Amino acid sequence: MQGRNGILQLVLLLGLELGLEGALPPPCDSQIYCTGELLRRVQMAKLYQDDKHFVDMPLSMSPDQVLKDFNELLSSNEGYVSREQLKSFVTEHFKDPGQEMDTWIPQDWRDSPKFLQNIVDPKLRAWAEDLHKLWKKLGRKMKAEVGSQPDRYSLIYAAQPFIVPGGRFIEFYYWDSFWVIEGLLLSEMPQTVKGMLQNFLDIVDRYGHIPNGGRVYYLQRSQPPLLTLMMGRYLERTNDIDFVRDNIGTLHQELEFWRHNRSVNISHKGANYTLNRYHVPYGGPRPESYSKDEELAALLPEEDARESLWAELKAGAESGWDFSSRWFIGSNYLLDIKTSQVIPVDLNAFLCQAEGLLASFYSILGNMPMAKIYQDAQAQRKVAMQALLWNETLGSWFDFNLESSQQNHGFYPTNLSPLWAGCFSDPAIAIKNIKYLEDNKILTYKHGIPTSLQISGQQWDFPNAWAPLQDLVVQGLAESNSTRAQDMAFQLAQNWIWTNFAVYQKNKAMYEKYDINIDSGEPGGGGEYEVQEGFGWTNGVALKFLNRYGDRLTSGSGSMMFSTSCLLLALLLLGLLC
Numbered sequence: 049m050q051g052r053n054g055i056l057q058l059v060l061l062l063g064l065e066l067g068l069e070g071a072l073p074p075p076c077d078s079q080i081y082c083t084g085e086l087l088r089r090v091q092m093a094k095l096y097q098d099d100k101h102f103v104d105m106p107l108s109m110s111p112d113q114v115l116k117d118f119n120e121l122l123s124s125n126e127g128y129v130s131r132e133q134l135k136s137f138v139t140e141h142f143k144d145p146g147q148e149m150d151t152w153i154p155q156d157w158r159d160s161p162k163f164l165q166n167i168v169d170p171k172l173r174a175w176a177e178d179l180h181k182l183w184k185k186l187g188r189k190m191k192a193e194v195g196s197q198p199d200r201y202s203l204i205y206a207a208q209p210f211i212v213p214g215g216r217f218i219e220f221y222y223w224d225s226f227w228v229i230e231g232l233l234l235s236e237m238p239q240t241v242k243g244m245l246q247n248f249l250d251i252v253d254r255y256g257h258i259p260n261g262g263r264v265y266y267l268q269r270s271q272p273p274l275l276t277l278m279m280g281r282y283l284e285r286t287n288d289i290d291f292v293r294d295n296i297g298t299l300h301q302e303l304e305f306w307r308h309n310r311s312v313n314i315s316h317k318g319a320n321y322t323l324n325r326y327h328v329p330y331g332g333p334r335p336e337s338y339s340k341d342e343e344l345a346a347l348l349p350e351e352d353a354r355e356s357l358w359a360e361l362k363a364g365a366e367s368g369w370d371f372s373s374r375w376f377i378g379s380n381y382l383l384d385i386k387t388s389q390v391i392p393v394d395l396n397a398f399l400c401q402a403e404g405l406l407a408s409f410y411s412i413l414g415n416m417p418m419a420k421i422y423q424d425a426q427a428q429r430k431v432a433m434q435a436l437l438w439n440e441t442l443g444s445w446f447d448f449n450l451e452s453s454q455q456n457h458g459f460y461p462t463n464l465s466p467l468w469a470g471c472f473s474d475p476a477i478a479i480k481n482i483k484y485l486e487d488n489k490i491l492t493y494k495h496g497i498p499t500s501l502q503i504s505g506q507q508w509d510f511p512n513a514w515a516p517l518q519d520l521v522v523q524g525l526a527e528s529n530s531t532r533a534q535d536m537a538f539q540l541a542q543n544w545i546w547t548n549f550a551v552y553q554k555n556k557a558m559y560e561k562y563d564i565n566i567d568s569g570e571p572g573g574g575g576e577y578e579v580q581e582g583f584g585w586t587n588g589v590a591l592k593f594l595n596r597y598g599d600r601l602t603s604g605s606g607s608m609m610f611s612t613s614c615l616l617l618a619l620l621l622l623g624l625l626c
């Protein structure tokens with residue numbers, strides 16, 4: 049037995065070494081949740097207000113039985129099935145969504161984590177306590193059946209309990225979890241964090257990459273690659289190097305997915321570079337937004353064009369920015385989405401930090417050859433980012449369009465993400481970045497940094513503002529060595545806290561996004577679904593700012609907001625003049 053296992057392990061190891069991905073399952077072939085006639089009929093009949101409802105429903109029996117019964121229904125009616133028949137079919141064969149998980153109170157949750165004591169403003173401190181309590185509402189644990197009968201669920205089994213974003217997002221999400229984890233670490237909950245990391249690592253072991261979220265219908269696409277960064281934050285807090293040692297091969301495997309499946313070679317001005325992009329080479333509508341994708345594609349006459357539209361929509365979803373004029377080439381219209389033709393700044397900044405972290409993990413563990421591989425990968429990426437994404441005249445990085453071989457000079461907070469990632473630490477860069485923010489009048493938006501300056505009706509555009517994007521700007525400036533950049537970081541954090549706090553006072557809720565065009569601050573809108581409450585990453589970023597600036601932040605009021613910002617703006621201008 050032992051010998052056979054040993055040989056098996058050796059074969060597996062060799063397989064990994066040689067990059068043999070053939071052993072991995074295809075990214076979802078479920079004839080119920082990912083593709084097929086049943087999915088098409090149900091979604092196009094719009095049995096539910098949100099297409100996500102159906103693909104989240106567990107089966108009441110085996111998938112073979114469901115498909116057999118459905119085929120019988122089809123053939124007994126010569127292909128015609130009425131809406132009523134579909135409805136009763138679904139009722140008989142499926143269960144309501146959401147029952148596969150129980151709420152779970154994190155075992156390491158306790159009152160009064162230390163960082164609360166450093167928040168001076170009593171109203172903000174009380175609010176931070178509320179936010180800390182919200183982890184108890186957002187904790188989930190999967191029922192054992194999901195593990196023992198996985199083919200009856202779209203949910204991907206995760207053995208450890210975890211924190212969900214909230215609202216319609218009742219499973220875990222990949223990039224959301226990064227800011228959730230930063231919040232949990234401030235809340236002194238490293239056990240919960242370790243469990244979430246373990247789930248992600250298990251999923252990489254099983255599928256070779258991390259899907260957008262914890263459902264099989266998300267398997268074709270990933271989301272911004274932050275797993276190694278999550279491990280980095282966890283290690284910083286806990287020094288749990290054993291956990292890193294046990295899992296470093298899996299972290300490497302995930303980055304290999306990005307290197308193999310999501311990279312692109314670019315020849316530019318006589319030199320060759322390799323950078324990453326979001327790219328999902330699979331057609332078909334997104335199962336959880338099926339009817340919307342079908343209706344949009346119906347505007348295109350040719351099958352090829354429809355399939356490539358669907359692939360680009362999936363790549364847009366993979367970027368986390370679903371959707372945004374950032375991915376539209378030629379107009380502000382969703383039909384012109386070409387996500388795969390964009391080299392995004394943030395994706396490459398995240399990978400740049402991930403490569404640096406893996407190099408340091410390998411070197412701590414004494415594996416110098418692997419440390420060297422990652423140092424070189426990072427160095428090459430920096431050269432490529434400098435050559436293609438940086439613009440010295442404008443003082444920022446920009447997305448690079450592969451079709452036009454030009455930068456997209458639109459404003460997005462992600463343009464500053466290389467500073468956040470710590471990939472370019474020359475203080476002169478931070479100075480250029482703040483001039484760039486001033487040139488774009490970003491400080492005139494008093495309720496948060498806008499997602500873009502384009503109004504497209506999409507949720508990742510003006511006037512929406514999102515918590516992680518605030519962090520991408522604030523932390524980069526705050527950790528630079530320029531005092532002016534640090535002052536600006538504080539002001540931006542204060543604006544965001546005022547908005548979050550004002551809306552919380554009004555609605556007793558945290559939201560996934562905010563509308564910064566409305567004077568008192570409001571939950572955001574636009575896009576494919578209603579604004580969601582919860583909300584994991586918003587809570588995480590608020591806690592992060594409250595921790596960083598607890599000695600200075602104020603809960604403020606409308607008029608105070610105005611006068612304080614004016615004062616700070618005046619100081620900044622003075623700083624410029626002197």
Ligand SMILES: *[C@@H]1O[C@H](CO)[C@@H](O)[C@H](O)[C@H]1NC(C)=O
Pocket residue numbers: 069070074075257267268308309
């Ligand atoms: C990554 O690429 C390999 C081959 O190039 C392919 O077999 C695999 O399915 C791809 N992974 C995903 C998730 O698309």
Ligand SMILES: *[C@@H]1O[C@H](CO)[C@@H](O)[C@H](O)[C@H]1NC(C)=O
Pocket residue numbers: 311312313322
């Ligand atoms: C990029 O070029 C390298 C070296 O020529 C090659 O090995 C790799 O497969 C290319 N990658 C892509 C995505 O074309």
Ligand SMILES: *[C@@H]1O[C@H](CO)[C@@H](O)[C@H](O)[C@H]1NC(C)=O
Pocket residue numbers: 315318319320
């Ligand atoms: C860049 O790549 C092209 C195509 O792979 C190759 O012909 C060319 O020699 C390369 N240029 C440099 C400077 O390496």
Ligand SMILES: *[C@@H]1O[C@H](CO)[C@@H](O)[C@H](O)[C@H]1NC(C)=O
Pocket residue numbers: 438439440441442455457
């Ligand atoms: C930087 O921006 C300026 C002004 O728009 C433009 O003329 C220049 O070509 C850009 N540089 C790069 C490297 O794209």
Ligand SMILES: *[C@@H]1O[C@H](CO)[C@@H](O)[C@H](O)[C@H]1NC(C)=O
Pocket residue numbers: 473474475527528529
């Ligand atoms: C900032 O300055 C400190 C001390 O002078 C130095 O140790 C650190 O590396 C600098 N950081 C950056 C981002 O330049």
